[in-house]
Amino acid sequence: xxxxxxxxxxxxxxxxxxxxxxxxxxxxxxxxxxxxxxxxxxxxxxxxxxxxxxxxxxxxxxxxxxxxxxxxxxxxxxxxxxxxxxxxxxxxxxxxxxxxxxxxxxxxxxxxxxxxxxxxxxxxxxxxxxxxxxxxxxxxxxxxxxxxxxxxxxxxxxxxxxxxxxxxxxxxxxxxxxxxxxxxxxxxxxxxxxxxxxxxxxxxxxxxxxxxxxxxxxxxxxxxxxxxxxxxxxxxxxxxxxxxxxxxxxxxxxxxxxxxxxxxxxxxxxxxxxxxxxxxxxxxxxxxxx
Ligand code: SF4
Numbered sequence: 001x002x003x004x005x006x007x008x009x010x011x012x013x014x015x016x017x018x019x020x021x022x023x024x025x026x027x028x029x030x031x032x033x034x035x036x037x038x039x040x041x042x043x044x045x046x047x048x049x050x051x052x053x054x055x056x057x058x059x060x061x062x063x064x065x066x067x068x069x070x071x072x073x074x075x076x077x078x079x080x081x082x083x084x085x086x087x088x089x090x091x092x093x094x095x096x097x098x099x100x101x102x103x104x105x106x107x108x109x110x111x112x113x114x115x116x117x118x119x120x121x122x123x124x125x126x127x128x129x130x131x132x133x134x135x136x137x138x139x140x141x142x143x144x145x146x147x148x149x150x151x152x153x154x155x156x157x158x159x160x161x162x163x164x165x166x167x168x169x170x171x172x173x174x175x176x177x178x179x180x181x182x183x184x185x186x187x188x189x190x191x192x193x194x195x196x197x198x199x200x201x202x203x204x205x206x207x208x209x210x211x212x213x214x215x216x217x218x219x220x221x222x223x224x225x226x227x228x229x230x231x232x233x234x235x236x237x238x239x240x241x242x243x244x245x246x247x248x249x250x251x252x253x254x255x256x257x258x259x260x261x262x263x264x265x266x267x268x269x270x271x272x273x274x275x276x277x278x279x280x281x282x283x284x285x286x287x288x289x290x
Contacts, residue, residue: 001290002266004217006210009225010280012203012232012273014106015040018083019049021104025078026053032077034070036094037062037135039082039104040274041230044252048276054080060229061135062086070097078102083274084135085109087142108201109136112170115197116143119168124195127151127160129183130172134231137172154186167191173201174232174273176208176239203273204232208239211270215243219268223256223287224249225279226272233272240270253282262290 011019018039025033033054038046046056057069062082070077078100085105086094095101105113116126126144129151130137141148151157169187171180177200184196214222222240224247226233233249240247245268250256261267267287271280 001287003284003287004214004219004266004268005284006214006268006270008206008210009269009271010275010277014083014108014203015274018104018106021102022049022054022080023052025080025102029053033080034077035080035082036066036086037082039080042227042274042276044279045276061138062090066097073099080104085113085139087139089142108173112140112173112199113143115170115199116140120145120147124166124168125163127167127169127187128172129169129175129180131231134172151183157187157190163191166193168195168197170197170199172231173199174204174235175200176235177205207232207236207273211236211239212243214268214270215245218266219245220264220266221246221248222268222270223283224270225283226275227251230272230274233275236270236272252279253286256283258286
């Protein structure tokens with residue numbers, strides 16, 4: 001069997017950076033490091049980080065009270081903000097917990113937050129295209145000064161109230177560019193003065209493009225490795241299905257039906273931006289033995 005591994009498979013720079021910040025904060029195991037919700041959306045990597053003293057507390061959407069979970073905290077313990085970022089209110093809350101505060105928000109998410117904040121200060125109404133339950137979107141909405149809406153599809157746009165004045169559209173960092181353009185076009189019919197900012201991150205675009213490259217290179221099936229909570233991994237799996245090839249979205253090798261995979265001579269492998277190298281290697285090594 002020939003295996004084609006996508007060039008961009010695995011950690012993006014935002015995830016690498018967040019893990020690097022959290023690891024540095026442990027000071028070689030001397031400090032406890034807490035993350036408000038998962039630092040990245042990969043369960044297996046979070047389990048490894050836990051062994052290094054990087055502990056997830058709170059909840060997926062960064063909304064829970066943390067004080068009871070931190071009752072035995074020490075002065076050197078550190079609270080790290082996850083790669084997806086948090087709202088300004090949550091940031092203030094975390095800063096006041098009495099721990100050292102470190103921000104591992106991905107700079108690309110920070111840029112979206114900055115664009116929202118500046119436009120909101122100028123009086124714009126902000127529309128965010130994305131998943132309203134995703135922590136990145138929840139955090140971003142907090143920068144809209146109460147004048148923000150989240151839309152996923154045209155029905156959500158139809159349900160928007162009448163909006164006076166300037167309007168600005170941004171997206172969650174992991175959207176499909178085509179879908180974003182379609183949403184922008186539909187919104188413009190209702191709000192011709194809409195200002196559209198391209199906020200899909202470079203890592204997402206690169207990974208999505210590389211899935212189509214796998215198909216062009218002759219892959220007969222595509223394996224996508226990564227967490228089911230990971231927005232960019234889920235998008236890669238959708239992208240792989242759009243190529244028309246059989247797609248296998250797995251979190252780990254244990255989920256892969258090797259008998260099914262044996263039917264193909266050429267298999268493409270890609271992985272989400274939060275999928276660690278060891279999980280990709282595990283799958284590729286198993287395929288190499290076929
Ligand atoms: S996928 Fe993009 S926005 Fe998200 S952490 Fe990676 S680089 Fe940052």
